[in-house]
Amino acid sequence: MANAADTQKILVLTGASRGIGHATVKRFSEEGWRVITCSRQPFPKNCPWPAGEEDHLQIDLSDPTSIETGIGELRQRLDGKPLHALVNNAGISPKRDGGRMDSTATPINIWHEVFQVNFFAPIMLARGLADALKDGQGTIVNVTSIAGSRVHNFAGTAYATSKAALSALTREMANDFGSMGVRVNAIAPGEIKTDILSPSAEAVAVPDIPMGRLGTTEEVADSIYFLCSDEAGYVNGAELHINGGQHV
Ligand SMILES: NC(=O)c1ccc[n+]([C@@H]2O[C@H](COP(=O)([O-])OP(=O)(O)OC[C@H]3O[C@@H](n4cnc5c(N)ncnc54)[C@H](OP(=O)(O)O)[C@@H]3O)[C@@H](O)[C@H]2O)c1
Numbered sequence: 001m002a003n004a005a006d007t008q009k010i011l012v013l014t015g016a017s018r019g020i021g022h023a024t025v026k027r028f029s030e031e032g033w034r035v036i037t038c039s040r041q042p043f044p045k046n047c048p049w050p051a052g053e054e055d056h057l058q059i060d061l062s063d064p065t066s067i068e069t070g071i072g073e074l075r076q077r078l079d080g081k082p083l084h085a086l087v088n089n090a091g092i093s094p095k096r097d098g099g100r101m102d103s104t105a106t107p108i109n110i111w112h113e114v115f116q117v118n119f120f121a122p123i124m125l126a127r128g129l130a131d132a133l134k135d136g137q138g139t140i141v142n143v144t145s146i147a148g149s150r151v152h153n154f155a156g157t158a159y160a161t162s163k164a165a166l167s168a169l170t171r172e173m174a175n176d177f178g179s180m181g182v183r184v185n186a187i188a189p190g191e192i193k194t195d196i197l198s199p200s201a202e203a204v205a206v207p208d209i210p211m212g213r214l215g216t217t218e219e220v221a222d223s224i225y226f227l228c229s230d231e232a233g234y235v236n237g238a239e240l241h242i243n244g245g246q247h248v
Helices: 019-030 064-078 108-128 130-135 157-178 201-208 217-228
Strands: 010-014 034-039 056-058 085-088 139-143 183-189 239-242
Touching (some): 010 019, 019 034, 019 217, 034 064, 056 064, 064 108, 085 108, 108 130, 108 139, 139 157, 183 217, 217 239
Parallel strands (some): 010 034, 010 085, 034 056, 139 183, 183 239
16 A cells, blocks of 8 residues: 555745745645755744755755756655656845846846846756656646736846746746646746835835735745646646736
């Protein structure tokens, strides 16, 4: 008879230490999934989740070598088991003196770093874990942003273009991984109450949001969970807006 560890579903999640990633690890843990998390900092002891510490890896997604080493470690942790989901959530949105960096002023080295974390890391991880995802007939969720489809008051050009590229990559991946039985979708949050949000964003953004409020990290985690569940079994290549109607 198979024991629970053999049948437990497994998620690899980047950027789990706070914000949307933290709500996501809690949601999947509550549903009985094993969650292997990756971020630069050690396991956040102030907000733990079951079995979190031993399944946390420190990877710097801005460094391609750290990603390659991390993929090797992730494969070791999986130990031949199938992978059911990869959620590419980690992202950076640099500001200058708290303000927006536009296309005329963004230093090219920062632009490269943003693309490395927000765009190249997701495809590197997906390619590195493709066999395990295929074995699990799993699914990938890329976290994009409303800033990928319109000029944003706070998010800068490097961030916006990296998220637009990640949307396009999601479409390409849905085609390429779909033929392996691996679904690939994106979620595009609007203004969600987290550290990435500028302090004045709430006052500026809320009048533009039909629902008249910011979103919560739990609401985003619920949508990620839906896309990774069997209820979304035929959803492939979609980008789900989670923004209270801000895009309409
Ligand atoms: N909050 C919003 O309103 C909003 C809106 C649209 C889209 N999003 C997107 O949603 C995702 C999560 O956003 P959030 O607001 O939850 O962000 P957050 O609170 O700033 O958390 C970002 C996470 O990414 C990790 N991270 C950052 N740089 C990393 C690196 N080089 N290597 C590994 N991990 C790294 C951080 O952990 P460490 O510091 O430990 O590395 C942290 O866990 C991002 O992709 C963001 O672009 C957010």
